[in-house]
Amino acid sequence: MTAPITYLEAIRQALLEEMERDPSVFIIGEDIGEYGGAFKLTDGFVEQFGADRVLDSPISEAALVGAAVGAAMYGKRPVVEMQFIDFIANGFNQIINMAAKLHYRLGTPAPIVIRGPSGGGVRGGPFHSQSPESYFLNVPGLKIVVPATVEDARGLLKAAIRDPDPVLFFEHKKLYRHLKADISGAPDMTPIGQSRVARTGSDLTLVAWGAMVHLCLEAAESLATDGVDAEVIDVRTLAPLDSDTIVDSVKKTNRVLVVHEAPQTGGFGGEIAARVASEAFEWLDAPVERLGARDTPIPYAGVLEDAMLPQLADIVERARALARY
Numbered sequence: 001m002t003a004p005i006t007y008l009e010a011i012r013q014a015l016l017e018e019m020e021r022d023p024s025v026f027i028i029g030e031d032i033g034e035y036g037g038a039f040k041l042t043d044g045f046v047e048q049f050g051a052d053r054v055l056d057s058p059i060s061e062a063a064l065v066g067a068a069v070g071a072a073m074y075g076k077r078p079v080v081e082m083q084f085i086d087f088i089a090n091g092f093n094q095i096i097n098m099a100a101k102l103h104y105r106l107g108t109p110a111p112i113v114i115r116g117p118s119g120g121g122v123r124g125g126p127f128h129s130q131s132p133e134s135y136f137l138n139v140p141g142l143k144i145v146v147p148a149t150v151e152d153a154r155g156l157l158k159a160a161i162r163d164p165d166p167v168l169f170f171e172h173k174k175l176y177r178h179l180k181a182d183i184s185g186a187p188d189m190t191p192i193g194q195s196r197v198a199r200t201g202s203d204l205t206l207v208a209w210g211a212m213v214h215l216c217l218e219a220a221e222s223l224a225t226d227g228v229d230a231e232v233i234d235v236r237t238l239a240p241l242d243s244d245t246i247v248d249s250v251k252k253t254n255r256v257l258v259v260h261e262a263p264q265t266g267g268f269g270g271e272i273a274a275r276v277a278s279e280a281f282e283w284l285d286a287p288v289e290r291l292g293a294r295d296t297p298i299p300y301a302g303v304l305e306d307a308m309l310p311q312l313a314d315i316v317e318r319a320r321a322l323a324r325y
Contacts, residue, residue: 002184007147008176010154010183011115012041015079018161019049025161028055028064029081035072038083039117039176061091068112069098077161082116085170086130093107099166100141108224109164110141115157117173118146119211119261120309123174129212129305131262136168137271143167143192143248148213150181152236155190163192172211179214193237195245201231204255204323207246207272209235212259212310219315228323238268243275248274254285255322259315264292286325291318 005013019025026049027042030261033056036043046054061082068078082088088095095114102110120129136142143165153171160167188292198213199220206216213234220230231249235241252258254278258269269290276288294308 002182004180004182005150006177007150007153007171007179008039008041010150011157011171014154014157014161015042015045018158019045019053024075025077025079026053026055027079028057028067028070028079030057030059030083030098032056032081037081039173039194042081060079061087062094062282065091065094065099065112065114068114069094069102069110072110072112073102073108077111077163078113080112080114082114082149084124084128085116085118085132086127089322090133095136095142095166095168096139100139103165111161111164112166113160113169114166115155115169115171117176118170119172119174120298121174121211123302123305124298124302127301129298131170131260133168133170133238134262134266134268137268141165142239144170145171145192145236146170146209146238147174147236148172148210148234149196150179150320151183151189152196154183156192156236159189159192159210162189167192170210174211190236193240193242195242196234196236197231197245197249198234199230199232201229201253203229203253204234204257204319205246205249206229206252206257206259206315206319207233207235208259209238210261212261215310215312215315216259218312219319222312222316223319223323226320228320230319235272241271243272243274243279246272247276247279250280251283254283255325257291257315257319257322259290259291259310261309263292263295264290265295267292272286286322289318289322291315
């Protein structure tokens with residue numbers, strides 16, 4: 001019997017297998033070589049693949065992405081690790097003005113993956129806990145992936161590495177070692193651009209990605225005790241967005257609550273709400289609702305972080321009100 005593996009191990013497996021399969025794949029990041037990465041995800045990689053494919057870099061995210069863009073132009077498939085996804089801000093210009101536009105400007109594919117730990121709930125404070133996906137969703141040319149399961153952590157990363165376009169791959173750090181599953185029979189890859197119905201239901205739709213998917217599944221079980229049957233959609237890929245799966249669900253349930261960990265103002269929930277309002281207005285029996293984090297930096301103190309981020313009780317309360325509308 002195959003033992004369950006963690007979300008982190010699934011990502012590690014995907015990297016190992018893709019580097020073994022394709023010699024053009026290499027990884028670059030801070031402390032990923034001899035040290036094995038901040039979360040030990042690349043531990044042993046440099047011994048297996050050598051220092052020319054496991055590149056320890058200076059502390060410069062702009063240089064990391066710039067080097068990856070150049071390597072991609074010469075036929076390589078770089079995987080850039082951000083030690084914490086918060087630090088991606090330092091590579092912002094290279095991502096939006098170089099990586100995202102390379103294929104459009106030059107006709108040259110840009111098979112770059114930029115991956116790293118995101119999200120809060122681990123008492124990491126304001127510089128190690130952010131969910132910055134919405135910063136990049138207004139940039140054509142980027143694909144944005146947020147896996148919520150062990151299977152998708154592996155399958156979506158493999159798909160991202162093989163993709164001809166730049167992919168931002170956000171891994172929720174709270175799931176790294178808390179989430180386990182046996183994925184021995186899972187498909188090799190998960191297609192980019194397809195949402196997943198994580199739980200079927202008939203009374204309302206909960207839409208989420210990353211760690212919030214699991215809170216929504218817990219909320220759905222709690223709502224079931226009240227006789228409310230909630231459907232849960234795991235978006236998986238924010239860009240390109242599979243809005244058809246979301247809209248089809250709303251047409252069935254007539255109510256929708258979008259839940260995300262990033263601050264509510266400017267969060268991707270607003271885009272999903274707009275699409276639902278445009279494409280499923282005739283089927284709605286209640287306003288489209290959003291539940292995001294409070295518009296504050298993420299505090300260190302546990303009680304304050306919990307007050308800032310959406311919690312299980314918050315989702316249940318908002319969903320109950322929506323069901324009664």
